Amino acid sequence: MYKVLTFDNISSRGLDRLPRERFEVSSEIQHPDAVLLRSAKLHEWDVPDTLKAVGRAGAGVNNVPVDAMSARGIPVFNAPGANANAVKELVLAGMFLAARNVCAAWAFAESLEGDDAAMNKEAEAGKKQFTGFELPGRTLGVIGLGAVGVNIANAAAGLGMKVIGYDPKITVRNAWNLESNVTRAQTVDEVMAASDMVTLHVPEIEETRGMINGARLAAAREGQVLLNFARAGVVDDDAIIKALDEGRLSSYICDFPAAALKGNSKVVALPHIGASTNEAQENCAIMAADEIRDFLETGNVTNSVNFPELILPRNTDGDRLTVVNANVPNMLGQISSALAEAGLNIDDMYNKSRGELAYSVADVDGTIPPAVVERLEGIEGVLKVRVI
Numbered sequence: 001m002y003k004v005l006t007f008d009n010i011s012s013r014g015l016d017r018l019p020r021e022r023f024e025v026s027s028e029i030q031h032p033d034a035v036l037l038r039s040a041k042l043h044e045w046d047v048p049d050t051l052k053a054v055g056r057a058g059a060g061v062n063n064v065p066v067d068a069m070s071a072r073g074i075p076v077f078n079a080p081g082a083n084a085n086a087v088k089e090l091v092l093a094g095m096f097l098a099a100r101n102v103c104a105a106w107a108f109a110e111s112l113e114g115d116d117a118a119m120n121k122e123a124e125a126g127k128k129q130f131t132g133f134e135l136p137g138r139t140l141g142v143i144g145l146g147a148v149g150v151n152i153a154n155a156a157a158g159l160g161m162k163v164i165g166y167d168p169k170i171t172v173r174n175a176w177n178l179e180s181n182v183t184r185a186q187t188v189d190e191v192m193a194a195s196d197m198v199t200l201h202v203p204e205i206e207e208t209r210g211m212i213n214g215a216r217l218a219a220a221r222e223g224q225v226l227l228n229f230a231r232a233g234v235v236d237d238d239a240i241i242k243a244l245d246e247g248r249l250s251s252y253i254c255d256f257p258a259a260a261l262k263g264n265s266k267v268v269a270l271p272h273i274g275a276s277t278n279e280a281q282e283n284c285a286i287m288a289a290d291e292i293r294d295f296l297e298t299g300n301v302t303n304s305v306n307f308p309e310l311i312l313p314r315n316t317d318g319d320r321l322t323v324v325n326a327n328v329p330n331m332l333g334q335i336s337s338a339l340a341e342a343g344l345n346i347d348d349m350y351n352k353s354r355g356e357l358a359y360s361v362a363d364v365d366g367t368i369p370p371a372v373v374e375r376l377e378g379i380e381g382v383l384k385v386r387v388i
């Protein structure tokens with residue numbers, strides 16, 4: 001029986017992928033084999049020795065201590081693209097809100113007093129302050145052309161916008177998916193200078209933290225709309241407020257409330273609802289649950305952010321050994337010697353590395369005794385050993 005600990009509300013459509021005769025799933029489980037979570041922060045969590053996998057039912061993994069998990073030989077899985085359409089739709093909504101001053105206009109209409117005739121008179125007199133602009137012909141800058149960024153770039157191009165994108169590490173797949181009229185910028189500053197609206201879709205990592213700062217905003221086209229549905233940490237809120245005060249930015253639409261932003265009429269801060277649609281939550285939960293189930297039951301790895309992709313079909317009746325180790329020479333030799341000395345023959349084997357980690361899956365022609373596992377665990381650089 002595998003034990004899966006859940007943090008946050010994970011869609012039941014995803015949890016249903018874990019058959020209860022083989023998986024105990026609860027938010028209060030002790031000694032879990034795996035964790036399924038959304039945005040709960042795992043950085044302060046006391047990682048139990050039993051943990052074998054982490055499944056993030058979403059895209060960003062900045063809430064998970066990925067390096068610490070790697071050091072323990074634990075894969076972190078996520079759900080790439082599973083909520084991208086939900087984010088795209090909310091960003092488009094944000095673009096329309098900003099272009100037509102919808103929030104300020106709505107607040108104005110709510111503030112009107114008197115009978116219908118009086119309200120109507122005031123509405124007609126006041127509406128000129130909310131004159132907006134239309135999107136065709138305007139330029140949208142997209143920083144980060146991953147699953148979300150590509151969706152938005154293509155949708156904006158479909159609305160008749162000029163689109164300029166920046167992503168120095170764009171994948172070949174995303175580049176193929178991008179509309180051919182999306183132009184490529186070489187720097188963030190180039191995007192800031194060329195765009196009427198800029199939208200951020202980078203992960204929060206060391207190199208993106210605070211990437212939209214005072215200097216970058218100084219390069220922004222006058223009156224720019226900035227949208228941030230990536231992470232709070234990729235912008236400097238104080239610099240945003242200054243740019244709004246100076247008119248460099250006309251509005252800031254984001255998914256991350258903060259004290260500094262509160263009460264500012266040029267800011268719309270939503271409560272991190274970019275992925276909060278039933279569709280996205282089902283997609284994410286199903287993908288993450290499938291990934292951890294497959295890993296626990298077979299050792300196969302799909303969509304991990306720290307482990308190599310590895311799928312070995314199982315064709316024998318003997319045990320399967322999985323070993324996670326530091327990516328250094330002579331590990332495979334030591335693993336196969338330990339098996340050979342126990343009289344076990346390897347029927348099938350697959351080994352892959354990613355950065356400082358290596359991962360091996362070996363199918364043998366018999367039962368692996370506990371002494372072999374102990375011996376493997378004793379090898380310097382071995383981080384995790386499992387027999388499935």
Ligand SMILES: NC(=O)C1=CN([C@@H]2O[C@H](COP(=O)(O)OP(=O)(O)OC[C@H]3O[C@@H](n4cnc5c(N)ncnc54)[C@H](O)[C@@H]3O)[C@@H](O)[C@H]2O)C=CC1
Nearest residue numbers: 059060144145146147148167169201202203229230274275
């Ligand atoms: N508001 C919300 O509810 C949601 C927020 N997100 C956030 O959006 C981020 C992006 O999501 P996806 O597009 O699904 O992820 P993704 O991994 O498909 O795309 C991220 C892209 O950013 C690029 N990138 C990395 N560093 C960069 C840099 N310095 N400059 C420019 N581009 C850079 C990568 O090459 C990649 O193409 C997530 O990491 C998460 O933080 C994602 C989903 C929902």
Ligand SMILES: O=C(O)C(=O)COP(=O)(O)O
Nearest residue numbers: 038039057058059060275
């Ligand atoms: O997928 C992401 O990166 C998100 O930010 C969505 O997070 P959530 O599932 O709403 O907690």
